[in-house]
Amino acid sequence: MPRSDVTEASPYIGRFAPSPTGPLHFGSLLAAVASYLEARANNGRWLLRIENIDPPREQPGASEQIVSALERYGFEWDGPLVWQRDSTEHHALALQALLDQKQAYWCKCSRRDLASAQQARVGAVYPGTCRDLGIAASSNLAVRVRTMNDAIVFDDRLQGLQSLSLEAASGDFVVWRKDGLVAYQLAVVVDDHLQQVNHIVRGVDLMDSTPRQVWLQELLGYRTPVYAHIPVAVHADGSKLSKLTGARALPLVGVEKILIEGLCALRQSPPRALLEASLEEIWQWASANWNMAALTGLTSVTANETTHLP
Ligand SMILES: [Zn+2]
Known part of the structure; x- marks a missing residue:
């Protein structure tokens, strides 16, 4: 039987957990948007946790950049920002x-x-x-x-x-x-347990880790969350967007258009009129129309899909 102990009655607790190894890029935006909208659609909580457990790989200033980018894009997390190193x-x-x-x-x-x-x-x-x-x-x-x-x-x-x-x-x-x-x-499993996270929406590039995390949950007597692995953003040539492949930091101007590109990449088909809308109106449309099932079976999406606007 698939291991998932979360019942329908459990209040939904989701999260976004970036590592401060660099600023957010378009691929990270997709994971943030999908986890956020799925939590909102389920009247759930959405937590923000900075996974600063690997000081040698950290980029100075990246944590602050991540937080200010999320604020600029209009994300609202529940409860205080959590620093993974605080749970050592x-x-x-x-x-x-x-x-x-x-x-x-x-x-x-x-x-x-x-x-x-x-x-x-x-x-x-x-x-x-x-x-x-x-x-x-x-x-x-x-x-x-x-x-x-x-x-x-x-x-x-x-x-x-x-x-x-x-x-x-x-x-x-x-x-x-x-x-x-x-x-x-181990850090991810312990922190998700501490924060009572029961739904994890993240990139399919992390699906390799999931069996190890499920095994640790079992050994430690923790509940296994419900997982949804969304497609990763790829360049037009099919290579994954990452710091290594030169993915740009998310721009902090013109965020409305980039958020719409994100929704397009997530197969949400926003109407073209939304290009004239405010950030708040875009989030309102996205929350009201969110359909994660549109991503079923997809493992990659190309980064710029604005031209596909209906
Ligand atoms: Zn050995």
């Missing part, structure tokens, strides 16, 4: 729970050890070298969580039933880094 204590408690249950273990493999082990196997699958070595805790070692061969199954609202064996796909994966920082997968 909870991340450490979750790690300890996994270690206490013997679901996680310390790993002393170096990058070089792993690289040579992988020469013999296809893909970046951890071979389980340290699984049963009983290595003692140490501040400069990573911690990995045990995986199983059983498939992790979840029913994505847009991409359908997903099933993956973690043992085959990644092997035991890192939940605590050897540099002493929490790994992304």
Whole structure:
């Protein structure tokens, strides 16, 4: 059975959780818009969490840029802005729970050890070298969580039933880094639990992470949220919009037109008259007409779709 414990009676709590590795671009806007409108359509709450758990990858000023761009585009989040690094204590408690249950273990493999082990196997699958070595805790070692061969199954609202064996796909994966920082997968799961997030709408590029997150939820006794993975924005040549492919920061002028382009990319078919409308009127139209089902089965959309306006 697909794992999703959220009942129809639970109040909807969604979120947008950008990493401050750079400013928002058009692809991030799509995830923000879709998660926001879906929460509003369900009379739910929409939380904003800055995932600042990886200081080495952070770009100075990016958090402030993200927040001011969201404000400029007219997003209104519920409750205070949440900084992921503020929950470090909870991340450490979750790690300890996994270690206490013997679901996680310390790993002393170096990058070089792993690289040579992988020469013999296809893909970046951890071979389980340290699984049963009983290595003692140490501040400069990573911690990995045990995986199983059983498939992790979840029913994505847009991409359908997903099933993956973690043992085959990644092997035991890192939940605590050897540099002493929490790994992304554990931080996200703990924070969603702390904030009682029960609906996650995000880009399909993150769907790879979902089975690992569902597995951690199960081990930690958390509820599994409902997932909807929306298409990612791609350039006209099909490459994904990202900082790496030179996606521009979201402009802070002419935001009305860009929001409409976002709605077009999200297959919402806004009327051409909306090009003359105020930001507030655009949001009113978008909230009243939001239809996430229009994205069913789509994994990519091209970035500029204004020419498709009816
Ligand atoms: Zn190891």
